Amino acid sequence: MHAIDLIRQFPYAVATGLIIATVCSILGVFVILKRVVFIGIALSEVAACGIAASLMLGLNPSVGAVAVTLMAVALLAYPYELRRIARDAVLGIVFVAASSASLILVWRSGFGLAEVKSVLYGDLILAGPADLRLIICILGPIGLMYLAFVRPILDSFLDRDASYVMGLRPAIWEWLYFILLGLAVAMASKIAGSILVFCYLVVCPAMGLIVSKRFWVVVSISAICAVIGTMAGLFAAFRWDLPANQTACLACCAILVIATAVMPIWRRIMAASIWQGNNGGSHA
Numbered sequence: 001m002h003a004i005d006l007i008r009q010f011p012y013a014v015a016t017g018l019i020i021a022t023v024c025s026i027l028g029v030f031v032i033l034k035r036v037v038f039i040g041i042a043l044s045e046v047a048a049c050g051i052a053a054s055l056m057l058g059l060n061p062s063v064g065a066v067a068v069t070l071m072a073v074a075l076l077a078y079p080y081e082l083r084r085i086a087r088d089a090v091l092g093i094v095f096v097a098a099s100s101a102s103l104i105l106v107w108r109s110g111f112g113l114a115e116v117k118s119v120l121y122g123d124l125i126l127a128g129p130a131d132l133r134l135i136i137c138i139l140g141p142i143g144l145m146y147l148a149f150v151r152p153i154l155d156s157f158l159d160r161d162a163s164y165v166m167g168l169r170p171a172i173w174e175w176l177y178f179i180l181l182g183l184a185v186a187m188a189s190k191i192a193g194s195i196l197v198f199c200y201l202v203v204c205p206a207m208g209l210i211v212s213k214r215f216w217v218v219v220s221i222s223a224i225c226a227v228i229g230t231m232a233g234l235f236a237a238f239r240w241d242l243p244a245n246q247t248a249c250l251a252c253c254a255i256l257v258i259a260t261a262v263m264p265i266w267r268r269i270m271a272a273s274i275w276q277g278n279n280g281g282s283h284a
Contacts, residue, residue, distance in 0.1 A: 003231075006238045016127040017234060017248070019135050020188045021200055021226035023143040026219050027181050028201035032209060034157055038091045039076060040201035043185040044194030045098040046072040051190060052105035062134065065186040072098070073182035077175050124192045124230075125237055125244035131191050138187045142180050153177050154215065196245040199252050200226050207256045210263055225255050 007014055031037055047065040054064030072094055076087065146153075156163045156170035157177075163170045188197045204226040208218035233248025 003235055006235055010125060010127075010234070010238070012129050012132045013125050013127040013244075014231070014234060016132045016135050016191060017124050017230045018227055019132075019139055020124075020192050020197070021204075021230040022223045023139045023146075023184055024188055024197055024200035025204040025222040025226035026143065027146060027184055028205040029208065029215075029219055029222055030153065030157055030177060031181070031201050032205045036076075036087060036091065037202050038088065038095070039181070040185060040198040041194060042076070042091045042095040042098070043069055043072060043182055044189040044197050045095050045102065047186040047189040048194060049098040049102040049105070050186070052102045056105050061190060062187065065190055066183060069182045069186035070179065073178045077178040123244060124196065124248065125234065127191050135187060135191065139184055142184050146177075146180055149173070149176065193245040196249055199229075199249040203249075203252045203256055204229070207252075207259050210256070210259050225252060229255055 028040070031039060047069050050064035050066070050068030051061040052064075053059075053068065054061045057064075076090060076094065152163070152168050153173045153176065155166065156168055156173040163173075185197055185201075188200075205218065205222045207225040208221035211221045212218055229252030230248050232251040234244055236242055236251065237244040237247045
């Protein structure tokens with residue numbers, strides 16, 4: 001009954017949350033595989049910095065978030081494997097600079113603290129029809145492009161040398177992925193907040209990798225974890241008057257913890273059943 005009330009009272013929040021959860025979680029699989037888990041939180045802070053700059057200049061917050069995030073993507077997508085400074089170090093520098101700049105810009109903006117927090121860090125439960133339309137128009141095409149080009153992106157990420165042999169240009173496909181990721185993070189962070197977006201990019205794909213090693217199974221499990229965690233978080237927030245973003249994060253983390261505990265037991269059971277089946281077949 002409470003779940004029905006949630007959907008009736010906050011239909012836009014539920015729809016927006018599910019779209020953000022699905023797209024960010026499937027994009028996050030490559031974040032884990034590429035071993036750049038901090039790129040999500042770094043880009044979220046960059047998006048917040050762009051929003052803060054937009055407040056200062058009187059521009060649309062989404063425009064500032066996208067512009068500044070794409071500039072950061074151009075910096076982070078560079079192949080730092082060929083340089084002395086690793087990408088993780090650059091991520092740390094970008095995170096520190098963006099988070100500091102956001103606070104300074106907000107400090108000078110003259111807005112109230114509550115308004116600033118709402119604009120910078122979002123609150124999923126407050127998503128309205130305009131937010132839903134924006135997410136559909138931006139994240140929808142991003143998700144479709146990602147699925148359409150996932151094979152060359154995967155080949156480029158896993159083995160650059162082999163991708164050259166196959167006639168691919170790994171740098172182009174990596175840049176495409178980082179652009180899609182940057183746009184998704186910029187749009188999603190404005191509505192769902194940086195912590196929840198980071199959760200979708202890291203926690204949910206980790207859940208998929210715990211369950212399976214097959215790429216499409218990992219992608220599917222990641223999306224399922226994000227959707228269930230989002231619905232559970234929104235329901236708990238609605239039922240007990242809790243902050244929606246943080247509650248959804250905890251729900252996703254709880255699912256991950258349960259999977260971590262259950263999967264070894266499940267694998268032992270399956271291995272035992274296979275062994276018994278083979279043993280019974282050999283006796284027969």
